[in-house]
Amino acid sequence: MFDFSIVTNWIHQTLTSFMPEGLAIFLECVVIGVCIILMYAVLAIILIYMERKICAFFQCRLGPNRVGKWGSIQVICDVLKMLTKEIFTPKEADRFLYNLAPFMVIIASFLTFACLPINKGMEVLNFNVGVFFLLAASSIGVLGILLAGWSSNNKFSLIGAMRSGAQIISYELSVGLSILTMVVLMGTMQFSEIVEGQADGWFIFKGHIPAVIAFIIYLIAGNAECNRGPFDLPEAESELTAGYHTEYSGMHFGFFYLAEYLNLFIVASVAATIFLGGWMPLHIAGLDGFNAVMDYIPGFVWFFGKAFFVVFLLMWIKWTFPRLRIDQILALEWKYLVPISMVNLIIMVLIVVFKLHF
Numbered sequence: 244m245f246d247f248s249i250v251t252n253w254i255h256q257t258l259t260s261f262m263p264e265g266l267a268i269f270l271e272c273v274v275i276g277v278c279i280i281l282m283y284a285v286l287a288i289i290l291i292y293m294e295r296k297i298c299a300f301f302q303c304r305l306g307p308n309r310v311g312k313w314g315s316i317q318v319i320c321d322v323l324k325m326l327t328k329e330i331f332t333p334k335e336a337d338r339f340l341y342n343l344a345p346f347m348v349i350i351a352s353f354l355t356f357a358c359l360p361i362n363k364g365m366e367v368l369n370f371n372v373g374v375f376f377l378l379a380a381s382s383i384g385v386l387g388i389l390l391a392g393w394s395s396n397n398k399f400s401l402i403g404a405m406r407s408g409a410q411i412i413s414y415e416l417s418v419g420l421s422i423l424t425m426v427v428l429m430g431t432m433q434f435s436e437i438v439e440g441q442a443d444g445w446f447i448f449k450g451h452i453p454a455v456i457a458f459i460i461y462l463i464a465g466n467a468e469c470n471r472g473p474f475d476l477p478e479a480e481s482e483l484t485a486g487y488h489t490e491y492s493g494m495h496f497g498f499f500y501l502a503e504y505l506n507l508f509i510v511a512s513v514a515a516t517i518f519l520g521g522w523m524p525l526h527i528a529g530l531d532g533f534n535a536v537m538d539y540i541p542g543f544v545w546f547f548g549k550a551f552f553v554v555f556l557l558m559w560i561k562w563t564f565p566r567l568r569i570d571q572i573l574a575l576e577w578k579y580l581v582p583i584s585m586v587n588l589i590i591m592v593l594i595v596v597f598k599l600h601f
Contacts, residue, residue, distance in 0.1 A: 245541065248364030275367055279356060283505060290504040291318045293551075294558060301562040322497075330493035333396060340394035345491065345498035347387030352505045354380035359512045360434045362522050362542040374432040377513065378419055381468075384502065385411045388477075388487050391499070395490040403486030406569055407470055407477035413576045414474075417464035420584035421457040424591045425517050428454065438521035443528065445520040451599070453591040458518045460584055462556060465510035467572065469503060472561035476569055507557060508550060515549035522546040 258267035292307070292315065299306030307314025332338055357367040358377045368376065385408055392404020428450045429437050440446075447454050467474035478486035488499045515521060522542030526534045567575070593599075 245362070246364045247362050251364065279353060279367070283353070283356065283501070286508055287501045287504050288318045288322070290508060290554065291321075293554070294504070297555065297558045298562050301559075325494060325497045325500075328493040330495055333490050335396040336490065337394040337396070340390045341490075342495075344387045344391035344394060345495045347390065348384050348502040349498050351380060351382075351384035351387065352502045352509065354383070355509050356505065358434060359509070360438055360516065360521055361546050363435075363438075365522075365543070366435065369433065369435050371431070371433045373434045374422060374426060374437075378415075378422070381506075381509070382415065384506065391491070392487040395487075397490050399484055400487050400489045403477045403489070407487055409569075410470070410474060410477065410572055411468050413573060414464040414467040414580075417460055417576060417580040417584050418468060420581070420588055421461040421464065422513070422517060424453060424457040424584070424588045425450065427588065427591050427595055429517075430595075434516060434521075438516060438523050441520040441523045443526060445518065445523070445525075447518040450591065451594060453587050453594065454518065456583065456587045457591075458514065460580055460587070461514055461518070462553070462560070464576070464580060465514065466557050466560055467576070469506045469510060469557075471503070471507065471557065473564040473567050474572055475561075475566060476572060507554060511553035511557060512546070512550045514553045515546065519549045519553075520545070521549070 255267065255271065258270065295314075295317075296306045298304075307317035310317040310320055332341055355377050358373055358380070360366040360369065370376070388407045388411070389404050392400040392402075392407075395401070425446055426432055428446060429440055431437060431440070441449075447458055450457075470477050478488075488496055491499065522545050524534070524537035524540060524542075524545055526537065
């Protein structure tokens, strides 16, 4: 498995050989920021196209098929249209908070995206409390949604923001408990060590039934935290027109739209990293030849393959179940998912204490 830290260390040493170290670090940060923005844009285009095709598949429709081969350029045309639309501010809105809200949502996505280990030695933020930082950074996004609804001075936007705040804050508990269940099994919060600890088997297989339960709960809660169907009540067009981003236009609306899809990818990537081994190939004990062949596949291919598999599962959920009512959404979380997650966490602690895991 190729270690990208060799390349990054060589680049750093080359830059520091003819410029001050502080300037070299600044340039590296700028390049990394540009790379994250580019990857952010590319993933958003892929996910929007993927959503349309999967939706069409489940509903026996064609999906985009006119602009470009198989409709592949349709998303690019939509992006250009959104970039050229006028950005306006409602007359009675709080201008500062109204303009700040989309950027807070985007910043939260960038911070969490930077935590993901795409390959060995290919992560932006890698420290011993990586899981804790990811959970904390992802919580910033709900502030942007609440500000968007409040500052728009629109009752429909405000109701959508309140629904979203209640939903996201509630389901963060299940997400946190599910991840904490696996942290107990892993014994570390550092993402690089989490992935390397799965060299002899992915945690979803090594953690017995509690790991499978935590994975299922994480998928449900992660879908709800992204405000996606059947948990998309904050954007219910039947009664709220568009929810918390009703008054936004142009790229201000585009930021909310992009953040929703990138949060979907982040939820899937965290699931792939913690439960499915991240960039680690599939290794089966005793099959050395098979394991050697798997090692030839680059780590980033494994990572993106697993992440998009989980994305497909989440899209499957969205286009299968009807939209829930707000009382059903909160009842599912507080009456079922939270108690099951807490019991599941206790069971995982017992498994680790008595060394029953593989």
